[in-house]
Amino acid sequence: MENDILRDDIASFIKEGQIEFTKFANKVFFITGATGLIGSLTIRTLLYLNKVEKLNIKIIAGIRNEEKAEKIYRSYLPDKALSFYKVNLGVDKIDITGKIDFIIHAASTTSSKVMINNPVETIRTAVGGTRDVLELARKNNIESMLYISSMEIYGQVFKKNKILESDLGYIDLTNPRSSYSEGKRMCEMLCTAYYTQYGLNVIAARLAQTFGPGILPTENRVFAQFAKSAIKGEDIVLHTRGLSEGNYIYTMDAISAIFVLLLKGKNGEAYNVSNENNHTTIRNMAKMVAEEFSGGKSRVVVDISEVNWGYAPDVKMWLDNSKLKSLGWRADIGLRESYNRMIMYMKQG
Template sequence: MMKAIMATKRILITGGAGFLGSHLCDRLIADGHDVLCVDNFFTGSKDNIRHLLSHPRFELLRHDVTFPLYVEVDQIYNLACPASPVHYQHDPVQTTKTSVHGAINMLGLAKRTRARIFQASTSEVYGDPEVHPQPESYWGRVNPIGPRSCYDEGKRCAETLFFDYHRQHRLEIKVVRIFNTYGPRMHPNDGRVVSNFIVQALKGEDITIYGDGQQTRSFCYVDDMIEGFVRMMHSPADFTGPVNLGNPGEFTMLELAEKVLKIVGGKSKLSFHPLPVDDPKQRQPDIRLAKEKLGWEPKVCLEDGLKETVAYFRRVLER
């Protein structure tokens, strides 16, 4: 395990009321830091951080990162951006602006305050890959004009900006590429496969399978992902990334559906639909770099993580 960083830092988290952001808020507060959570609540929710609102080391600011922000901080985690197809395709122009203008504004803040800055990039920078599993050295196969490109290319451009600021202005940057992550506080209507399957099963509805269900994904539990974030932020300054964070366990959509139905029970059936445009057929991270540089690898198996996530969605649907 890495040594804990004892000195209290002022840490900004953009997208801090979202799924990953709220768990990161919890972790950094628990580690003894002062946290400024910034969110415009397009996909984030106050329910995710309500338990922190009265905490003396937590502050919430409603703000859109496409506009400049003037605060004093030691570290910045830039997580702001809709991350599910349903949400990022709802307003694709705003999605691209959030990735690109948001990166420019946060990098400008980091330049002024000399803060170390972390970019939550995505496995979608690899597009529909021809290399499997995907190493960080793979440049990707992305459609630049498709319905998903607002997110894929926005994140690719943000990575470009981070590395240009690093080279030109000597900023300390940390870039991670996040593979599918799941767990409590996922949005029930975000269109992602784990939340889709669980909500449909709990409601007794048919499980929606796109294509033949043989396309694969790798699923990382949220606690493992947050541990990777923190280790990356605390890694030596000369290690910029990008680094893949995800669980290399690979499952077909049919296998995931079977696991969800086994946990939930009920009598939901499978319903097959056409595959969405540019939907990747394979997704699996090569995490050798994370193991080598961060001493990180996932600990939570899919079955255990799904049980926690199902329990969360049961509570949400009973409200």
């Protein structure tokens, strides 16, 4: 049975009518990273859409761990619209028979620990995996492919104004964690290359930090750590000074952007996916969560180790979303409500 909070989110999003979902009728989607946050939410949305609109959409979910996939999709396993394709991107060859109409490439390393301890594998998964997915898209002459990129592609941008898609900054190549951000840059370059050389319909979505209902129990990124601490009434511990300016977006607002870009995005280009109102420092966000959601039990504590490669360097950027908004997209959910709904989701289990 789907969590009530998440089900309500998906139902409300579809009911809004912001997306022309009928254009996906009888289409086949291949979605990588199907056990991650973005991949799993996109798949759940499409399956629910099938249920209420009878669109006969077929979904091939790219996974690496069958046991994890069965847990996430346990209530959907009888649904014949969903099938799993096991693949270790960057290592295994993708060999899918049959027509594919849309691809959402959401597979990526998300753990800082893995980025630091296994930078070679991080790059191989990103670059090798993306190349193979692009080849699959080219051979299938797909209608559209969306590459899920990240705001970390910008690195450190020394600019006071909001960050446009053309404003790339500095990435420290001596930091092993840069295997993620530099890998994302190379993947976008591959998308550009396939668009330029082969005319492939491919777009990149540079997501701000995305959270809300649908996060996995194992999620350990900073937004989840803050929420878990507040739920338990424990101190929120910062391992940096918390000066980085975060850019955040609610889960279903991000899913909405994905569908808008598939249908309306300009091929060969990248789009910031952010809520400009959800912009704050890490420290101020921690303070808000402690004050609003811990019942007065949590404090914000700073504990900085002398050397810690595990965190991205302090950045001061504010992602401009005007390019995406020009396609008719909008972000609806603010930062406090994002936490409110995510914490309700986490408590419900």
